[in-house]
Amino acid sequence: MTVIIGLEIHCQLNTATKLFCGCSTDYRDDGPNTHVCPVCLGLPGSLPVTNRQAVIYALKVAKALHCEVPEVSEFARKNYFYPDLAKAYQITQYDKPLALGGYVDIEGEDGREKRVELTRIHMEEDPGRLVHMGSGDRGRYTLVDYNRSGIPLIEIVTEPQLSSPKEARRFLNKLRATLEYLGIYDSEREGSLRVDANISIKGYERVEVKNITSYKGVEKALTFEITRQKGMIRRNAQIVRETRHYQEARGVTTSARSKELEHDYRYFPEPDLALMRVSSWVDEIALPELPDARRDRFMKQYGVSLNHARTLTGDLGLAEFFEEIVGDSPEIAAPWTADILLGELNYRDMPVSKVPVQEYRELLDEAGSGRITDTSAVEILRLILNQVMEGSDPEKPGAIISRLGLAKESGESFREIVATVLADNDAAVSDHRAGKNGAINFLVGQVMKATRGKADPKEIREIIDDLLKE
Structure with missing residues (x-):
């Protein structure tokens, strides 16, 4: 019909x-x-x-x-x-x-x-x-x-x-x-x-x-x-x-x-x-730069993908916020803002105008430097947004990292935790050996949970493969 x-x-x-x-x-x-x-x-x-x-x-x-x-x-x-x-x-x-x-x-x-x-x-x-x-x-x-x-x-x-x-x-x-x-x-x-x-x-x-x-x-x-x-x-x-x-x-x-x-x-x-x-x-009548023109400029000037450019320019406030925080790392700022930040804002029904620019920019710098994992960065973002919604002054990302011990650590330091996760999840290990793609994601997720997101998922995958070869 x-x-x-x-x-x-x-x-x-x-x-x-x-x-x-x-x-x-x-x-x-x-x-x-x-x-x-x-x-x-x-x-x-x-x-x-x-x-x-x-x-x-x-x-x-x-x-x-x-x-x-x-x-x-x-x-x-x-x-x-x-x-x-x-x-x-x-x-x-x-x-x-x-x-x-x-x-x-x-x-x-x-x-x-x-x-x-x-x-x-x-x-x-x-x-x-x-x-x-x-x-x-x-x-x-x-x-x-x-x-x-x-x-x-x-x-x-x-x-x-x-x-x-x-x-x-x-x-x-x-x-x-x-x-x-x-x-x-x-x-x-x-x-x-x-x-x-x-x-x-x-x-x-x-x-x-x-x-x-x-x-x-x-x-x-x-x-x-x-x-x-x-x-x-x-x-x-x-x-x-x-x-x-x-x-x-x-x-x-x-x-x-x-x-x-x-x-x-x-x-x-x-x-x-x-x-x-x-x-x-x-x-x-003079027209300002409209969404389609801004979308095309974002793609050309910042190298943003079509989907991210559509999202970022689909709201005037979001587009202006992105240009304020993009800095020299659009490859980090674009996916973080279009995917992660926007999702968190929609969940809270919170306008982008309430996001503290300085703290968000510092968070992107921390994530881009590799000092913290993406998992920890999302946790920090949620803490900052919740503080703003509660009417508190947002905490600096660096202070949150120190207070909660979220700095990324070498995957080798979690080798024992990986071994424990493998021992406790025989079924997932068997599925992984059988070629089921989702099993490795489950195992990595269990390790990330146990390490509170401080491990690099790529390193954890490599350690899992090493241990399963022994």
Whole structure:
């Protein structure tokens, strides 16, 4: 069964004021309904004025994603009623969007580069926010906060060219990285990037899943929805065109309503806003070094492998951190940062900005000098990261090595330990003699455990071979 996925990504632009009024967008630490005015509340007689900076940010994204900017674009009214939409219509763009076409290159399912084409990028205002209070059927009610109403958004619409949840997540990671490099949105802000996904099995009806708020959530929602649709096909049940919501706590999608069609929204041009003629602005917009260009530079300048370069440049903070610590040993810094450090950070849900640069650089020097083994270096890294998370001053790697006695020792000094491990693991020794490759790794691991990682695994392998020949 062929899976077809298209995404609609809503990105909040990080401007100081809202899209059509002067209200501040920095509202998250203030009380509800404190950053509002007649315009973003849709009061009679109020008139919108377009935020120039928001348009420049949107054009910046369009240029970075290789879009065409038409000579004329236009705002329209999208009419529908919902409690978080005070004026009962949303100012958006319809048949004359800001940008058309474009593409994002990602790693496809087969490991080769895949080009995902874009349909359009258009601008619109964010609605307010519903805050659901209480639980169950007792005392449940909903509050409306209009602080978010009028925040400038761009909506990036892809062609239905993604074929799996994994590809969708790769696309979103690449897009997020590009937006971060452009400096037009704040990834730390709640709700700054939201995704609607359209999923279908080829030959069957399309289903939309609305307002997914995390990258992992997108992959999980798509996986569940694909499984649900395939199950219905196998049971000969009818798949209906509908809008569904992703319930993140339960990991399921639930039916919300039948899918609206374009004519249901009764689009018409916004009479209070003039046509925009901004295509000439694009030439004046300077782009920073973007993820693909930085990836290629890392490979050329530092000799980094393609996979490591992709990882290191896939997050702006990680890329900048790497360039700060790389020094003269990229062959050590790249795999350590892309593989080991990033894994430890993900495990702790810890941003790279919290990693102490001086201590990490010293740790790489110790590992590169051969004074400690990789096993000991990982142990030291974990200690340092845990100290940072606990709010303590990180200990210097050299001090940790001395305090815990982690300096690497000659393999010959552990010959008796190796002999003991061989004597205690007859089955693994027999497997090794029989040519089973995994047995030697097990034996080396037991020795490393007994020596607390102070031995060189290569030397231990040689001693094991020597002892087994005797």
